Structure formats: structure tokens, C-alpha cells
Amino acid sequence: MKSQVNEAKEALRELFPATPLQLNEHLSARYGAHIYLKREDLTPVRSYKIRGAFNFLRKVVAAGETDKVFVCASAGNHAQGFAFVCRHFGVQGVVFMPVTTPQQKIDKTRMFGGDFITIKLVGDFFDQCYQAARDYVERMDGYMVPPFDHADIIEGQATVGAEIMEQLPEGEVIDAVIMPVGGGGLSAGVSGYLSGILPKDAFLFCEPAGAPSLKTSLEAGKVVTLDRVDNFVDGAAVARIGELNFERLSGFSPEQVLLLEENAICVTITEMLNLEGVVLEPAGALSLAALEKLGRPALEGKTIVAVVSGGNFDFERLPDVKERAMRYSGLKKYFILRLPQRPGALKDFLTLLGEEDDIARFEYLKKSARNFGSILLGIETKRPENFPPLFAAFDAAGIGYQDITENDILANLII
Structure with a gap:
């Protein structure tokens, strides 16, 4: 397999140079480790998918079947x-x-x-x-060019692993390779190429919590089709992992698959954009979000390669990503309040807010036949520890409130 992958890697140079393997100083300092990013967001189409498609068509063209x-x-x-x-x-x-x-x-x-x-x-x-x-x-x-479930596609994606070994600085020994999983082409290819070079437990796979096709299939011992999928991480939201891909990944443990909450991925997207100027799509942020889930104690002193799979981010989604990130980080919450319908009630309420609290949303429906009115309230703050004192102030003032931040049904309807 390795010789075929190396051949595919050399052929790829017709299209673009090897994507960089970069030591990220910010993440390395945060986790006390050597964190290398394999920047597949820097291919001509801003994702690794070009590799598999190229390898598939390369072989068909070489066979002279270009009339189809x-x-x-x-x-x-x-x-x-x-x-x-x-x-x-x-x-x-x-x-x-x-x-x-x-x-x-x-x-x-x-x-x-x-x-x-x-x-x-x-x-x-x-x-x-x-x-x-x-x-x-x-x-x-004609010829169907599948996105992941084909040997030539897997072989093309495996060139990511070949480049990693070629680019790794002399003397560095990889402790873990972290990869996102959707249909499984990238993970099957890279883990297959690096098998025998790295131990089996050096591979970690990441899936969005709303689309755990690999983890569920590993737990069942067979390919499982998920009943429903959260499409937020659209590049990895796959209901059924590829048959051939699963066959090549079936020897790994379900514990090697990390599930990342969609809102946690949003935190990574906003941090990398604000601090590093790196634009990531949700699937491209999966392996970096996994670093936070693993935490510094698990990573300190190690050499980690995280594959950044893509950067095709639609900036129209940025407000939603920011919203999700703030909610996950505890910096924004939504409430339903009950305030007495009397003059000055709103003014009294505003005095309860702290210096770092800001009203981000306020909707009040006055009903003259009732003594109390309902308010939809969104509050942003600078630090998550500002909310407990605010709750205490609500309680002391006798204000009835319901925190609906994590209520998905209400959030989808009114937030």
C-alpha cells in the first residue's frame, strides 16, 4: 500500500505542492506540547477531498477511458x-x-x-x-466518483499521511494523530499508511456528537446507519460510514473516537479566526476541538499532529457560530422572566445587572388582564462566573425566571 500511496503523492504534485505541517505556537503553549497542524485547508480547493478525486480520475485516465x-x-x-x-x-x-x-x-x-x-x-x-x-x-x-467508499479514494486521502512523515522534523516522534471522520476516507487512508510506523493507540478520531457513525458502528461491530444526524458539521455529518472504510477502521476501539459537541466546535472556529487568522469550516475544526476535550494533562510533553481537513466556511454562518460559541462558553444565556406590570418594575430590574452584563435581546409582551408580564431576555457577559451572582440577585428580588439556554426546542423557536 505504501508504495502506491507514495506514487499517488508524487503524481499530486502536478496540481499543488504538499500542504504544510506547521508547529502552532499558540496551541503548543496552551497544552505544553508540540502541536503540529496538517493544513489541508490550504489545498487549491481548501480541503483534502481533491486528493481522492485526483487519484480516482488519474487511474481511469491512465487506462484510456476518458470518453465516458x-x-x-x-x-x-x-x-x-x-x-x-x-x-x-x-x-x-x-x-x-x-x-x-x-x-x-x-x-x-x-x-x-x-x-x-x-x-x-x-x-x-x-x-x-x-x-x-x-x-x-x-x-x-458513466463513472461514479464516490466521496469516500472506494479504494482509490482512500489511497488518495492516504497521501496526507505520507506527507506528514516526509515533513516531520528530524527527531520528533509522533505520540498521536488526530483526524476528523465523516465517511471515513481520510481516517482509513492515513491510519492505513501510518500503521507499522505508529502504534495502534496513537490514532484518535473525531466525530460531531450529532453524527457518530464510526463510534456507533465500532460499538456494534458492524456498519450502522444512524436514524438522525445533526447537519451543523456538514463536512462530517454522515449517517453511514463507508463499508470499505469501516472494514479498514474496524480494528480500532470505540474509545479512540472522540465525540465533540457542535457548540464546542464553534468555540474552536471563533478562537482560530480571532487569534490565528485561520478560517476553518466546522469539520475542519474537529481535530482542534478535540485538543480541548483531551486537556493539557493528557497532552503535556507530547507531539501531536492534528489534521485540519478544510476551510470552506460560509461567513453568513458566522453569527450563528458566534452565538453557539458564547452559549457553550457560558458567556451568554437566555431567560424567560416574569415581571410585575407596574411602573418602575423594569427600572428596578435593570439595577440588578452587573457591570460586565449586557442585554443582547429583550422582548416584552404586556397583557393588561394580568398582573405579571413575560420577557424573553438574552444576557451577554465577560466572564461565566458573573451569572451566579445575577441569579442570586433575581432570587433576592423575587423575580421568577427560567433559564432556557440549553432548551433546544425553545431555542430553535425563539432564539
């Missing part, structure tokens, strides 16, 4: 990598995307593929889109 149409179904990074590679080889490609795909992703895919790409918008959901793509391949006798 190539097809993929994707609303994200796979589509963009596929489009770039089709243009590189001068072959025709068709990208199937759901009708609900954001225009930004459609435009970027079209930009990368140029005249070599046709985009078809089909269905409201990915499953409908994927089925349409499969039907098209059968009808046109």
Missing part, C-alpha cells in the same frame, strides 16, 4: 475537488447537488470546473440527489 462522463453527488468539498480535477484532466464531469445547496457552493464548484463541469440541482435532500446521480451514471454508462 464522470459523475459525483455532493453539496460540498467533494464536488469542488471533483470539479477542479475534471478541469485538470480535461474530462467532462456532472455534479449532482440538492436544490437546497447554498449558491456560494454552487458558484465555487462551477468556478473550479469551468467548461468541463455541468451542475444538476435535484431533490431537496442528499439521498434524492445521490439516487439521481446513480440513475444518470447507469443511463449514460
Whole structure:
């Protein structure tokens, strides 16, 4: 396998130089470790997906079968990598995307593929889109280029591991490699390439808590299709890990799969943007969010490689990401208050706020037939420890309140 991966790695240099393996000073200081970031957000399409698509098409083109149409179904990074590679080889490609795909992703895919790409918008959901793509391949006798569940795709993603070993400074010994998992192409490829070089327990895999397809499958001992998936981490929100990918990952323990809360990932995105100027998509932030989950005691003195899988972030999502990050960090909370309907009640309430507390949302519905009115209140503060004194002030003033910050149903309806 290693010789084939190395061959694929050398062939990739037609498209772009090796992505950097960077020692991150900020994270290294925080955890007392050597934290290296493998920057897959710096490929031409800002994700590692271009590697697998290139390797797949490279082999088909070498076999002389360029007269067929190539097809993929994707609303994200796979589509963009596929489009770039089709243009590189001068072959025709068709990208199937759901009708609900954001225009930004459609435009970027079209930009990368140029005249070599046709985009078809089909269905409201990915499953409908994927089925349409499969039907098209059968009808046109084309080539389906899968996002992860294929040996050539896995081999292409494994070039990440080959580059890591090539770039690691002399004398450094890796204690852990942390990788995000969606369909499993990256994790199967990199762990396969590094097997025999690193011990089995040196691999840690990260999934969003709302899409634990690998962990659930490892626990069951077989591939499991999740009943529901939280799509917030769209690059890794996969309901079913690939069959071949799971086969190659089945020897790992479920304990080696870390589940990261979606809001914790938002903290990582905002910190890396504000402190490092690095733009990460939610899936690209998974391995860095895992560092915080592991904590300094587990990482201190070690050499860690975290794979940053992608940076295709839609900045229209930034307000939501910031909101989630503040709530997770305990800096923002939402309440339903009951205030007496009398003159001066609101003024009395405002005196209870601390110097670092700020009202971020205030909605008051006065009902003349009642003695009390309800308020939806959002409060931001500088430090999470400011909230307990505020709660005590509410209680002392006899103000009835309900903290709805973690109530997902209410939050989705009114926040």
C-alpha cells in the first residue's frame, strides 16, 4: 500500500505542492506540547477531498477511458475537488447537488470546473440527489466518483499521511494523530499508511456528537446507519460510514473516537479566526476541538499532529457560530422572566445587572388582564462566573425566571 500511496503523492504534485505541517505556537503553549497542524485547508480547493478525486480520475485516465462522463453527488468539498480535477484532466464531469445547496457552493464548484463541469440541482435532500446521480451514471454508462467508499479514494486521502512523515522534523516522534471522520476516507487512508510506523493507540478520531457513525458502528461491530444526524458539521455529518472504510477502521476501539459537541466546535472556529487568522469550516475544526476535550494533562510533553481537513466556511454562518460559541462558553444565556406590570418594575430590574452584563435581546409582551408580564431576555457577559451572582440577585428580588439556554426546542423557536 505504501508504495502506491507514495506514487499517488508524487503524481499530486502536478496540481499543488504538499500542504504544510506547521508547529502552532499558540496551541503548543496552551497544552505544553508540540502541536503540529496538517493544513489541508490550504489545498487549491481548501480541503483534502481533491486528493481522492485526483487519484480516482488519474487511474481511469491512465487506462484510456476518458470518453465516458464522470459523475459525483455532493453539496460540498467533494464536488469542488471533483470539479477542479475534471478541469485538470480535461474530462467532462456532472455534479449532482440538492436544490437546497447554498449558491456560494454552487458558484465555487462551477468556478473550479469551468467548461468541463455541468451542475444538476435535484431533490431537496442528499439521498434524492445521490439516487439521481446513480440513475444518470447507469443511463449514460458513466463513472461514479464516490466521496469516500472506494479504494482509490482512500489511497488518495492516504497521501496526507505520507506527507506528514516526509515533513516531520528530524527527531520528533509522533505520540498521536488526530483526524476528523465523516465517511471515513481520510481516517482509513492515513491510519492505513501510518500503521507499522505508529502504534495502534496513537490514532484518535473525531466525530460531531450529532453524527457518530464510526463510534456507533465500532460499538456494534458492524456498519450502522444512524436514524438522525445533526447537519451543523456538514463536512462530517454522515449517517453511514463507508463499508470499505469501516472494514479498514474496524480494528480500532470505540474509545479512540472522540465525540465533540457542535457548540464546542464553534468555540474552536471563533478562537482560530480571532487569534490565528485561520478560517476553518466546522469539520475542519474537529481535530482542534478535540485538543480541548483531551486537556493539557493528557497532552503535556507530547507531539501531536492534528489534521485540519478544510476551510470552506460560509461567513453568513458566522453569527450563528458566534452565538453557539458564547452559549457553550457560558458567556451568554437566555431567560424567560416574569415581571410585575407596574411602573418602575423594569427600572428596578435593570439595577440588578452587573457591570460586565449586557442585554443582547429583550422582548416584552404586556397583557393588561394580568398582573405579571413575560420577557424573553438574552444576557451577554465577560466572564461565566458573573451569572451566579445575577441569579442570586433575581432570587433576592423575587423575580421568577427560567433559564432556557440549553432548551433546544425553545431555542430553535425563539432564539
